[in-house]
Amino acid sequence: MTPPRNSTAVRDVASVLHPYTDARAHQKNGPLVITRGEGVRVFDEQGKGYIETVAGLWCAALGFHNERLVEAAARQMRQLPFYHGFTGRTHEPQVELAEMLLERAPVPMSKVFFANSGSEANDSAVKMIWYFNNALGRPRKKKIISRLKGYHGVTVAAASLTGLPYNHKFFDLPIAGILHAGCPHHYHNAHPGESEEAFASRLAAELDALIEAEGPDTVAAFFAEPIMGAGGVIVPPATYFEKIQAVLAKHDVLLVADEVICGFGRTGSYWGSQTLGLRPDILTCAKALSSSYLPISAVMVNERVFEGLADGSAGIGTFGHGFTYSGHPVPAAVAVETLKIYDEIDLVGHVRRVAPAMQQGLRRFADHPLVGEVRGLGLIGAVELVADKAARRNFDPALKIAPRLVKHGEAQGLILRSLPNDSIAFSPPLVITEAEIEEMLERFGRALDALAVELRREAIAAV
Structure with a gap:
């Protein structure tokens, strides 16, 4: 059926550049x-x-x-429709949400930084890792390892971490200092007859060899989704994260758990880290944080990372990172209500x-x-x-x-x-x-x- 001349579909083809869409095919087929x-x-x-x-x-x-989330947004819009967190300002929804996240964290965490998407959260984590190591007087310890088929977002740094070709081609990515370890997909990547445990041991040994080859004093962090999402819903083999984390501890490499998809119950635990046995130094989350009714994401850091950031900011005079909408009161209020609903039901x-x-x-x-x-x-x-x-x-x-x-x-x-x-x-x-x-x-x-x-x-x- 041909849509009317002024239909949403026709107007869309004439005006919108869609994410993750073949633009030429869209001109032909429409939305x-x-x-x-x-x-x-x-x-x-x-x-x-x-x-x-x-x-x-x-x-x-x-x-x-969900009418409760609609009402939460409306109440906050009437009371305080916008304020920021720059230069020490704050507001109740931001504080309450940070407290709720810290209470629910899978391992002890110290502070919460807010952003607007999973991509921004992971990009912020990268900057924090670099800042942290500079503050500790380790300017060479900057390389970050993620995994082939991992997905961490689409900003310049986050897309570089992402291990998928279509996020790199024509974008001149990945940037320097981003490395990719092997994908833990037993179905395709295990050797013939190789058990899950043996496959996990091999991947851990390969990661150890990669860090040794690069120089442990140059490798800062390892990013991982508990279960890979956009790369194919890849569940890691048995004992994988136990063995990977032993390698990271050996070389003083931070673990960043990307919980953007797995967080808030998706895997059958509150966090995918709990289901798969991760003990992250930094945790990023988004999406289900507000049931995606409004854009909001968060980066949780442990006490060690926070102390490094705090010392760095004291030396410079500020922690020079943040977004206009970091901790925006309306998405924060909706996220608070979302977490309350999760608990109640x-x-x-x-x-x-x-x-x-x-x-x-x-x-x-x-x-x-x-x-x-x-x-x-x-x-x-x-x-x-x-x-x-x-x-x-x-x-x-x-x-x-x-x-x-x-x-x-x-x-x-x-x-x-x-x-x-x-x-x-x-x-x-x-x-x-x-x-x-x-x-x-x-x-x-x-x-x-x-x-x-x-x-x-x-x-x-x-x-």
């Missing part, structure tokens, strides 16, 4: 226009409903309408109760002829499509297999997200019920079967 949300569903301009299988961008933990307990239905349900697709691996934990998972199950060989990227499945999903009333290696992510709103999980999986099964039929027809036509 899917979403007009409202309710629970785990969103609705397009024709009124068609879709189950949002990735909670927008891994983030709408409470779903797509026992969101983590709910995730633990319903997660088995999603994980077991996803694994029903393991025998499907198009599926190579099903993986996940808590309410995050992925189904990876392959051309050859025995060889674990992916499809030619030019075939755009996963994006085609996304379109079949839309026909079935699902919003799906495709990731590298033709993986389809699942990260629904954390308030999803078992009945909604089953409905989501049934619709996904129909979309997957429709894609299989389409590919068989193409194969026959090509003979």
Whole structure:
């Protein structure tokens, strides 16, 4: 159906440059226009409903309408619609939110710095690490290691940490001083017959060798998501973080836990660090911090890091970093209300109760002829499509297999997200019920079967 001349879709193509979108294809195909949300569903301009299988961008933990968060924003807008935290100013929502985060931290933390997105939080963490080491008189200890297929954002520093080619190509990234260690994906990267524990030991040994080769006095920090998100929902092998952290301790390398996706219950614990056994020096979070109703992120630092920052600021006269909207009172008030709701409804307990239905349900697709691996934990998972199950060989990227499945999903009333290696992510709103999980999986099964039929027809036509 051709949209009316003045429709949102037509106006969008004429005016908007979209993130993570093929701009030429968008000029031809146009957008899917979403007009409202309710629970785990969103609705397009024709009124068609879709189950949002990735909670927008891994983030709408409470779903797509919560009146308490609306009221929290309105109250704060009426009382104090804006103030900043520069030069020692503050306000109640910022202080209350910082206290709540410190109380909930997975390990003892000292202070909280606020920003507006996960990218800004990770970029701020990079600057803090450099500042910290300068303050300690270690100007060479500046290199930062992240991992191939890791995702840490899109600012210049955060995108450099991100270990995905499309975040680097044409952007002249990564910047100097950013290194990438191996990806902990056992399915693709383990040697034949190599157990998870042996694979983890090899990755730890490779990290140790990398630090030794660079010089331990030059390596400052290691960034890691507890479970990799945008890189493919990659769950680390058994004993991985235990062995990685031993290497970091050996060389006095800080650990930064990127909890932007995993935080606030996604993995079945309040933090992914608790589920996977991380003991971070710095923790970044965003997304579910406000259920993504308003932009806000946070960087928590332990006492050792804070003391270095404080000493540095005393020597210079200021800690010269911050954003106009750091700790903005309205997003902070919404985040405070969000965390209160999480506690009141026992969101983590709910995730633990319903997660088995999603994980077991996803694994029903393991025998499907198009599926190579099903993986996940808590309410995050992925189904990876392959051309050859025995060889674990992916499809030619030019075939755009996963994006085609996304379109079949839309026909079935699902919003799906495709990731590298033709993986389809699942990260629904954390308030999803078992009945909604089953409905989501049934619709996904129909979309997957429709894609299989389409590919068989193409194969026959090509003979």
